[in-house]
Amino acid sequence: MFDFLIQGFGVALSPLNLGLAFLGALLGTLFGALPGIGPINGIAILMPLAYTLGLPAESALILLAGVYTGAEYGGRMSSILLNVPGDAGAVMTTLDGHPLAKKGLAGPALGLSAVSSFVGATIAILGLTLFAPLLAEVAVMFGPAEFFALMVFAFASMSVMMGKDPIKTAIGAVLGVMVAMVGVDSGTGVLRYTFGMAELYDGIDFVVMIIGLFAISEILLMLEHANRSDADEGMPPLGRVMVSVKELLFCKWAMLRSALIGFIVGVLPGTGASVAGAVAYTTEKRLSDKGNTFGTGDMRGLAAPEAANNAAAAGSFVPMLTLGIPGSGTTAVLLGALMLYNITPGPMMFTERPEVAGGLIASLYIGNIVLLALNLPLAGVFARVLTIPRWVLVPGIAILAFVGVYQLHSDLTAIYLMLIIGIVGYLLRKLGFSLAPVILGYVLGGLMEDNLRRALSISGGDLGILWQSGISLGLWIAAALLLTLPWLLPKLLSGKATDKA
């Protein structure tokens, strides 16, 4: 049954395709590292090029898949080094990645995230190879009601992030949800919070949101510190550059668990790397954050989202290859690429065009190894970004932010929006808010509302649909346990303890 894979490796290991996998991985890392250019744009830019160059279908797909997986690797770099997520999947990476860099551990952090990415992607590709057709059947069982329950579960698991200031976390999440409301209402087509501005009809774009919230507010913070004579330069000298085996082993469970979570979330159509990172991070924090070190530079808090977002990228190939349904925005663009070559993805692809299906999967294995080989040794080099003086770094980030947003929209409104969001982000940070709940509220809140509305239009307004299926019931129970256990468990345990005494 794995004939297609053997044939696939034959295809992927040809010199041309190997070179393309390498090129794709390299370009993808670059696209991912640049704020504003994510995997979708990278693929959309390269797709016409691959087609015009007359590359055969499998070669084009290998190049584009390399870009996709490479971008998930690249997104973490600016997250760790600059506290600015390079793409959607890398938002949670900032939480522990950047504090690590501040501790002088930028090199090990980059190394660790490369290994986590590798582990996440490898597990997901294995899952893809072994269980793809089976998983596809399960994935379609997730309807609007199940997605709504999943989002409730995600919000419930977010409660661990409440930390020392639950009210600020809640306010942040609500702000995020409010931003997600802007635009054409998905159910009825009514315009909400658009103030008559056509630019707001499509809602506030993810890229504008993360670049504003993270990059612009970061620049403002840097500027504020630059004017203080007593400002500490912030960054300690670079310590060692390689991640140690001990550190890797310390994170092994975090990586494995998160890879699994990421893969499952990736397989579901409609949720992608950003949701995967969020669920993996919050789960890991709940499971292993005994000393309350998450958010202050805990290695596991970095390994979890990185393993998850790469696993999700590979996972989103499952519905695309088996059902012809894109699992994420990026695979939707890849699907378009396949159509240009007159290939229709679906179960038939494995029998009719095994060189394409097998070649793609084989190239994911190879690309992943290439990426690890590329990223581990370069960790030290990239970490040196931190030694760049502020007067170069701040304008540099500013240029990247402005160019990134402008190339996406060719429109000044997006730039103004980015600046407004940036100033709000800066004020929030000055007031002691964490930005993660804001971005999670924005991502999850939008999905949650859409799916609730869909579920209710299916049932004609009957709320019962929300817990009718086994899947959603399970998720509701899990969410309820998440919320009540931390409060109940100590009481039960202490009750037992007193019984014994």
Add this chain to the structure above:
Amino acid sequence: MKFNKALCYWPALLALGGTLLAGTAQAQSGATECIAPAKPGGGYDLTCRLAANGLQETDLIDKPMMVSYMPGGIGAVAYNHVNGVRKDDPNLIVAASTGAAVNLALGKFGQYDADEVRWLGALGADYGAIVVKADAPWQNLEELMTDLQTDPGEIVFGAGGTVGSQDWMKAALTAKAADISPRDLRYVAFEGGGESLAALLGNHIQVFTGDLSELSSQLESGKVRVLAALSEERLEGPYADIPTAAEQGYDVQWPIWRGYYMGPEVSDEAYQAWVDKLKTLSEKEKFAELREARGLFPMARFGDDFDGYVKDQVAQFKQLAEEVGLTQ
């Protein structure tokens, strides 16, 4: 360690690279340009590339046509841009489709309506389709319509657009053809055709009003059944076995044309030159290949013919929207 030193300055290098990439967009002022009023990778991108690649490969233009993206407002931002800023640019065409006509009808393009631009022509079309799961009880459109008439609340329609969008229009028109008020229709709006298909396969919705070209892989694998193609006549190739709605006695047609418009103050000569260019292109054999590779069916309407076609369509959608109370 010269190499390392150079890498230290990567943000600067990257910034430069990025600026150059964006800069090329502004530099070639003499060349032709097509604005895709969306993000890269979608249907408008495809529409622009169809013209760009076609004109280039058939040598109808000497410099490559530039494709630029102007997302925002489901196409309204680009429409306003052409009406406000580049009213008379003879080198600029903008991609449009049936979806734009629907939005114009609903007044979502702000103060402008369909008379504000010069409609140029359409190079291809896709067609709507009424799709059910392969194991669904309905073998043809009539069976579905009969069940729908007895209990419209039991059959859930879904597609990749909001109420009022072109995806919804397909469902609404189908319902109307069976004398059911579109207001009684149970309709779920998903994000794109892919999600709707997943919902269909997972039994969350019963009927998907999609587009034929996005169904080709599902047809081959036998997971879905297309009850009707919303085309004027029976299509060819892999779609030859699918009856049209009209054949089954329901007058529903839904061509999704892919075409272009120009600014309102473009000179008649420039407009006519483009009409001729597109007309010539549509007759080339090479172009047919390009069109088919993008899953599009032939459609050739240009100049005044196309202009009238779009305006009639907008008027028709306006009427429908008023009937179901979508416009205030």
